[in-house]
Amino acid sequence: MSDRILTVPNALSFVRLLLVPVFLWLVLGPEWDELALVVLMVSGVTDYLDGKLARSMNQTSKIGAILDPVADRFFILAVVIGLTARDIIPLWFAVILPLRDVFLFALIPFLRTRGYSSLPVHFLGKAATASLLYAFPLLLLGGAAGEPPTTVSDLARVFGWAFTVWGVSLYWWGGVLYAIQVRRLMTTTERVRT
Template sequence: MADDRILTIPNALSFLRLLLVPVFLWLVLGPELDEIALLVLMASGITDYLDGKLARDLGQMSKIGAILDPVADRLYILAVVVGLSLRDIIPWWLAVLLPLRDVFLFGLVPFLRTRGYSSLPVHFLGKAATAALLYAFPLLLLGDGSGTVADLANVFGWAFTIWGVGLYWWAGILYAFQVQRLLSTMPRVTRAAS
């Protein structure tokens, strides 16, 4: 059960992830310190795992944490696709395709609000898609170099990218079906009741 606490260990980890987003972008686009940018992405992935695990294990699940975690995930995905596309590591259409799914889902929120909801629970497919993308991006960044390691990273990075994008959009379509089902089965909430 989520509560109103703000100062929790999982929330501190989510705040740290948010603070590292601009650091990552600066590292990739400014001095092109890819090795340090990779460390930032790894730290993001580790803290993403830890904030959820600690929230459950320590009983520190909070409403703000339920918002911060997916926001941090989306900001990292956005920052990485912007950074990698500006560096010509990924094509521009991919940099548009991923955020477009989030714009699509954001457009469903007003419909959810008519039924008294602000969001839907995250399901496994969405988590798997995000995990695949969080594996893909460091590999693509590593694959921007030369040599055997870069070649292998590039191959595996694109494999994770293809699966991640497919799962990301599939999860988005499933969310849209959930919204449609909610709209057809739940009564409209009046303003006074909400």
């Protein structure tokens, strides 16, 4: 990994970060759901491309390893806030999803005692994020529970919740695996002296 900051993948992650407030404004302000869907799709494409381009163009960087997951977390949080405010997802869901990140954040002090600031991202985390990036546009397309149903909104809601349940399950399962990795690291690695 290089120390480079100005790379194509990092620019894509930065664009994704800039789209977070745009998405929230579109969903909560004028409720322009079609444009919000476009923003979600662009976010998903840039999430896929930044990792692929980083590897294929040999532009992996330390800042990119931080920027990409941070952009993912901010976008997921923004979508959860927006969809909860619009009554598209229930409050319990809005709590359970970010709670996993709070849980993992609490593990960082333990990692630091062994000289680590984070663990490498594994496939489960990527699969969970991908599933949620499919779920959120479908949930938005499905609309709030009180809106008049249509065939498209009904199908979008069903598939959206299917991806949501799968994504949240993988998200938490990945979190538990991270906790197991931290525990294993704590028992097999010497404490770093500061």
